[in-house]
Amino acid sequence: xxxxxxxxxxxxxxxxxxxxxxxxxxxxxxxxxxxxxxxxxxxxxxxxxxxxxxxxxxxxxxxxxxxxxxxxxxxxxxxxxxxxxxxxxxxxxxxxxxxxxxxxxxxxxx
Amino acid sequence: xxxxxxxxxxxxxxxxxxxxxxxxxxxxxxxxxxxxxxxxxxxxxxxxxxxxxxxxxxxxxxxxxxxxxxxxxxxxxxxxxxxxxxxxxxxxxxxxxxxxxxxxxxxxxxxxxxxxxxxxxxxxxxxxxxxxxx
Numbered sequence: 621x622x623x624x625x626x627x628x629x630x631x632x633x634x635x636x637x638x639x640x641x642x643x644x645x646x647x648x649x650x651x652x653x654x655x656x657x658x659x660x661x662x663x664x665x666x667x668x669x670x671x672x673x674x675x676x677x678x679x680x681x682x683x684x685x686x687x688x689x690x691x692x693x694x695x696x697x698x699x700x701x702x703x704x705x706x707x708x709x710x711x712x713x714x715x716x717x718x719x720x721x722x723x724x725x726x727x728x729x730x
Numbered sequence: 731x732x733x734x735x736x737x738x739x740x741x742x743x744x745x746x747x748x749x750x751x752x753x754x755x756x757x758x759x760x761x762x763x764x765x766x767x768x769x770x771x772x773x774x775x776x777x778x779x780x781x782x783x784x785x786x787x788x789x790x791x792x793x794x795x796x797x798x799x800x801x802x803x804x805x806x807x808x809x810x811x812x813x814x815x816x817x818x819x820x821x822x823x824x825x826x827x828x829x830x831x832x833x834x835x836x837x838x839x840x841x842x843x844x845x846x847x848x849x850x851x852x853x854x855x856x857x858x859x860x861x862x863x864x
Contacts, residue, residue, distance in 0.1 A: 630779055633759060633779045636757055636777055637761050637786050640757055640761035643756070
């Protein structure tokens, strides 16, 4: 390749955007993690840091999953159940999620 | 046009029914992070130099891709880059990006059009290249 033209100013600009992107990713992650640890939404965590009014904790933290028809098919295969037997599938889903939580929260005291 | 006047101009503006949320990012060179309403998942980063206004959205990183299909992905990226309106595909570090460059004398209307098009293109590209992710 022949000598590259001098685009060092443009290279610097690209580098600056790169730094900005990395920084905003780090900031977003910090807010998501700290919000989760305090049972808050990310938006409320931002408001808390800015000392604006916010809801202290979620009134009823819920864990929901919306299962589509094809999800029931996949889960039925996995659990070897009838895809029509949605109650049984939901029961196994609940068990699996509880199992995950138990393993994850090793210091939960249970 | 500099980043400061751009921040003020975009903050109150609407273009094709879209609004713009502008957040300056701290650093040596001024960079703006602009979120276009309706395309919040793909923020656009803007920086202004003497020669161009560079607008850039991040798509994915090298390590997120299936290495066996990398060549095919690059081929498709090069081909899609030409007809794609107002934007082109490229790479900075390990990040694949979609970007558009404007003349520094561009007005707010041109910049807003670029931002809306770029953010929408980024969403379309993420869907188009979903199969290449590992």
